Amino acid sequence: MKLLNRFVVLVLASTTLTLSVGALADMRISTASNPAWKAECGSCHLAYPPSLLPADAWRAVMAGLDKHFGADASVDAKTAAEIGAFLEKHAGASRGKTAKPILRITETAWFKHEHDEVGAAVWRNPKVKTPVNCAACHRGAEQGNFDEHDIRLPK
Amino acid sequence: MRKARYLPAIAFISIVLLPGLALAENASDFLKQYEAAALQAPSFKGFSPQRGESFFRATHGRDWSCASCHTQNPTAAGKHAKTDKQIAPLAPTANAERFTRPDKVEKWFKRNCNDVLGRACNAQEKGDVLAYLISLKK
Numbered sequence: 001m002k003l004l005n006r007f008v009v010l011v012l013a014s015t016t017l018t019l020s021v022g023a024l025a026d027m028r029i030s031t032a033s034n035p036a037w038k039a040e041c042g043s044c045h046l047a048y049p050p051s052l053l054p055a056d057a058w059r060a061v062m063a064g065l066d067k068h069f070g071a072d073a074s075v076d077a078k079t080a081a082e083i084g085a086f087l088e089k090h091a092g093a094s095r096g097k098t099a100k101p102i103l104r105i106t107e108t109a110w111f112k113h114e115h116d117e118v119g120a121a122v123w124r125n126p127k128v129k130t131p132v133n134c135a136a137c138h139r140g141a142e143q144g145n146f147d148e149h150d151i152r153l154p155k
Numbered sequence: 156m157r158k159a160r161y162l163p164a165i166a167f168i169s170i171v172l173l174p175g176l177a178l179a180e181n182a183s184d185f186l187k188q189y190e191a192a193a194l195q196a197p198s199f200k201g202f203s204p205q206r207g208e209s210f211f212r213a214t215h216g217r218d219w220s221c222a223s224c225h226t227q228n229p230t231a232a233g234k235h236a237k238t239d240k241q242i243a244p245l246a247p248t249a250n251a252e253r254f255t256r257p258d259k260v261e262k263w264f265k266r267n268c269n270d271v272l273g274r275a276c277n278a279q280e281k282g283d284v285l286a287y288l289i290s291l292k293k
Contacts, residue, residue: 045238071235072269075262129239136239 031144034086036079044073046134046141048105050090057101058087069104070133106131178198182247182254182289189285199279207287210280215272221284223271230291246291254285 030051041047050058062084066074075083095110102108115131121129127136134141140150162185186202193199211221211229224242225233230249233242242248254260268276 019230041238044235045240066269072266074266076258133240143180 007108029144029146030090030092032086032090033144034083036082037086040073040075040079040083044071045132048134049090049144050087052105052111053087053092053103053108054072054094055088055091056094057103058084058091060101061103081141122153125154167291180255180257185254185260186282186285186289187258189278189282193282196279202279202282202286204283204287204290207283207285211284211287217271217273221267221271229288230293246288246293248289248291248293250274253288 223236229245
């Protein structure tokens, strides 16, 4: 009996451990930081964590900063080199090859999947306004915290 | 003997800190630089806060004006027109960090004039807008 009890406890413990490690791996977003990245990429929008796009996408983003989603976001060559190296070092894994890398984080399959439960009314809320506004719901986004337990939808 | 103890500190201040202070600028230093550049045009007749205000509020053949993000009141915080990200006040009276670093000032004039006008701003335009910003009281 005792042996069986121990066995059950062991199985339960290892299942819990596997589940939580799995969940962590699933939503782990790099908290790597760099002052130039934080200052430059964070002045018009949240400095999006490098792990949200693969390296080839970041390279394309950095190559087109003068026409950055409708705005001129150009930086000097030295700063661009530093930020580019940081982004590539901490970039996310490539998820399947597309002919052209997807540059908008909101258009990646990963983003769509993670947000498929979010209703249209939330996106339409003027306090959210646009899906690029991570911090509207992810209150710890500025600190790199995207944990789903810390999400608060604005009223 | 006592004096000698302060020598390293004095040396540090004069070699490291003072040149740094000399580099730090304020809004009127920028205005002088724009004036020197604008004087190249024989028609230049000084800067005008009123002209700067009109320029700041108007669109220039594109979607955005300066006020689209910096709002009609540059002494208050602004909001990025597209992302809603908060922008610190632009007027030097409301934000002492504004117009203190040449690299930053040039970077933002370059980007934002490109977005608002589709070209670089000239010294007359920069000077008018800065004269307007300086004229604003908190």
